[in-house]
Structure formats: C-alpha cells, structure tokens
Ligand SMILES: Nc1ncnc2c1ncn2[C@@H]1O[C@H](COP(=O)(O)OP(=O)(O)O)[C@@H](O)[C@H]1O
C-alpha cells in the first residue's frame with residue numbers, strides 16, 4: 001500500500017499542512033519540538049483511529065481551535081481509498097470518520113484503509129515494562145489487521161467493566177448474585193475468541209521475530225516469544241474459561257474484581273533462554289524490540305497481501321550500525337516515513353523527499 005497524500009488541519013501544531021509523500025522514503029527533519037512526531041501521530045490516527053501517545057483526542061486539536069481534521073488518500077491493489085478523521089470539541093460525537101464522502105457509523109470502519117507499523121524509542125517498554133504494554137502491542141496489531149477483533153475487544157472491555165461493577169454492587173446487595181452468571185458466560189465466550197486470535201498472532205510473530213533476531217545478532221542470540229494466558233488452546237476454550245471464572249468466583253467477590261481472563265494475558269520473551277525483561281541488557285532489549293517490529297511488518301504484509309507503511313520516529317540515531325543496516329534493508333522495500341534531527345542518520349538508506357519541519361510549518 002502507498003500513501004498518496006496526507007492533509008492536516010488544526011492538528012497539533014499544524015494549522016494546515018499537505019504532504020505528498022515519496023513512494024520510497026519521506027523524511028521529516030528538524031530540531032526538537034517542531035512537529036515531526038505529530039506527523040507520524042496523524043498517520044497512526046489514520047491506521048487505528050487513535051494516537052499512539054495519548055488516549056485523549058482533545059489533545060490533538062490545535063490550541064485555540066474547536067476542531068481538527070486529518071485526511072488521507074492511499075493507493076492499494078483494489079484502488080484508491082480516502083478516509084478522514086474529524087475531531088470536534090463541541091460536537092456530541094467528538095470523533096467522526098468519513099470513508100470517501102460517506103460518514104462511517106463506527107470508528108472501526110476506518111480499519112484496513114491504512115495499515116502501518118510505527119517504531120519509536122518508547123517501544124522499548126514492550127520488552128521492558130509489564131504485561132499491559134505487551135497486550136497493547138498485540139491488540140493494536142490485531143485490531144488493524146482484523147476489524148472483527150477490534151469490535152470484540154471493545155465488547156470484552158465493556159463486559160469486564162460491567163462484571164467488575166456488578167461485583168462491587170453485590171457486596172452491598174447480595175440478592176444480585178444470580179445476575180453474575182450471565183456476565184460470566186459472555187466473558188468466557190468473548191475471552192476465548194480473543195485468546196484464539198492472540199495465540200495465533202504470537203505464533204506468527206514469534207517465528208518472524210526469531211528469524212529477524214537471528215540475523216540481527218549474527219546467530220548469537222535466540223529470541224523466543226510465547227503466549228501466556230489463563231485460556232487454553234482447545235475447541236472447548238470458552239467452556240473451560242467459564243469453569244475457571246466460576247472457580248474464582250468467591251475470590252472475585254471478596255476482591256470485588258475479576259481475577260481470571262484475557263486481561264491477564266502476557267507474551268513471554270526470552271533471549272538465549274533468559275527473561276529479556278529482567279536479564280536483558282539495554283542493547284539486547286532494543287534488538288528484541290526491533291525484531292518484534294520487523295515481525296509486525298511481515299505479519300501485516302502476509303495477512304493483507306500488501307506491504308504496510310513503516311513509520312520510524314527518531315530511532316535511527318539510537319541504533320548501532322549493524323541494526324541500522326537491518327532496518328535499512330526493510331526500508332528499501334516499503335513506503336517509509338522517518339523523523340530525525342539530522343538527515344545523516346539515514347546514510348545508506350534510499351533517499352527520498354525531505355521535509356524540513358519548523359514550528360508546524362513544512363518546507364521541501
Ligand atoms: N494541541 C496542540 N496545539 C498546538 N501545539 C501543540 C499541540 N500539542 C503539541 N503541540 C506542540 O507540538 C510540538 C511537539 O511536536 P512533536 O511532533 O512532538 O515534536 P518533535 O519535532 O520533537 O517530534 C511542541 O512544540 C508542542 O508545544
């Protein structure tokens with residue numbers, strides 16, 4: 001897939017910007033705090049309907065403005081796609097999506113029109129931090145590849161919140177106890193569906209990440225990933241999850257929260273058999289994240305049949321020459337958007353259009 005144009009209006013520090021990217025590499029260069037990451041954030045918004053760095057859409061609207069707009073046109077095998085995301089502080093619907101000229105009913109309709117992989121220095125947290133970061137990584141990837149997953153995940157979050165609220169209410173009013181059965185059944189069904197997708201994704205990612213890591217480290221390090229879950233890999237996964245929810249009921253009632261389910265999932269990550277999170281050096285953790293990102297690209301390409309776009313936010317300067325070379329090889333195969341303070345960070349990569357970024361203004 002290829003982005004043909006990106007138009008921003010009152011988005012972050014841009015009053016108005018139009019980007020016509022190169023089919024190869026488009027570079028956004030400039031000093032700190034000028035608006036480089038904001039461009040990638042706009043692209044991410046087009047991929048997933050949300051920013052990669054804030055859950056509050058309001059922050060994306062230019063200070064002093066009431067609304068913002070991001071519009072993107074892509075070329076794919078089946079033709080041209082055009083989608084727009086409108087954010088408005090004053091509207092009842094604070095976020096709206098348009099597909100072509102038609103307003104979408106759900107944000108999820110956006111998914112699939114633009115597919116991308118973003119790699120930024122903060123991604124180190126996928127390996128370094130707790131399970132929530134790894135679940136988020138997995139959920140983002142699966143959501144953009146499988147819209148059905150996105151809807152199921154939304155439903156799972158709602159169901160879990162409702163069950164947790166009910167657990168608190170039962171503590172005050174025990175006669176509500178029988179209504180818990182219905183929530184358990186729903187949570188088990190949807191949990192099993194999500195777990196099936198996650199297990200499959202981790203299997204795909206682990207194979208690709210292992211290969212990428214092997215070549216990154218010249219065969220010195222073996223990266224292993226596996227899915228950790230309370231759900232089982234069996235045709236009756238939902239039934240078994242329901243059994244576990246029932247078994248944990250007394251504990252859940254006492255703690256007034258749900259202790260069993262996919263909100264406890266994790267991805268195990270080891271390098272040469274040692275847990276990367278605890279024993280990996282900073283350099284090893286960085287390589288592991290890079291391998292994960294390269295795996296993400298492969299998985300997306302395989303599932304959609306088209307290369308996704310690649311977004312690199314300030315990562316080049318942090319990579320040593322070996323890792324940089326690996327990344328540059330991939331850059332040469334997909335449409336890439338890169339931010340950097342110094343264009344020389346990209347030495348060796350296919351050069352493309354360079355936009356200089358200064359205080360929300362772009363110049364070529
Ligand atoms: N909603 C907003 N309205 C106007 N300016 C904003 C908004 N949000 C962030 N900014 C400005 O955007 C700049 C940061 O942009 P960013 O893309 O993160 O910088 P960098 O070039 O370092 O990647 C800062 O100057 C910040 O003040």
Ligand SMILES: [Mg+2]
Nearest residue numbers: 036037314339
């Ligand atoms: Mg930045």
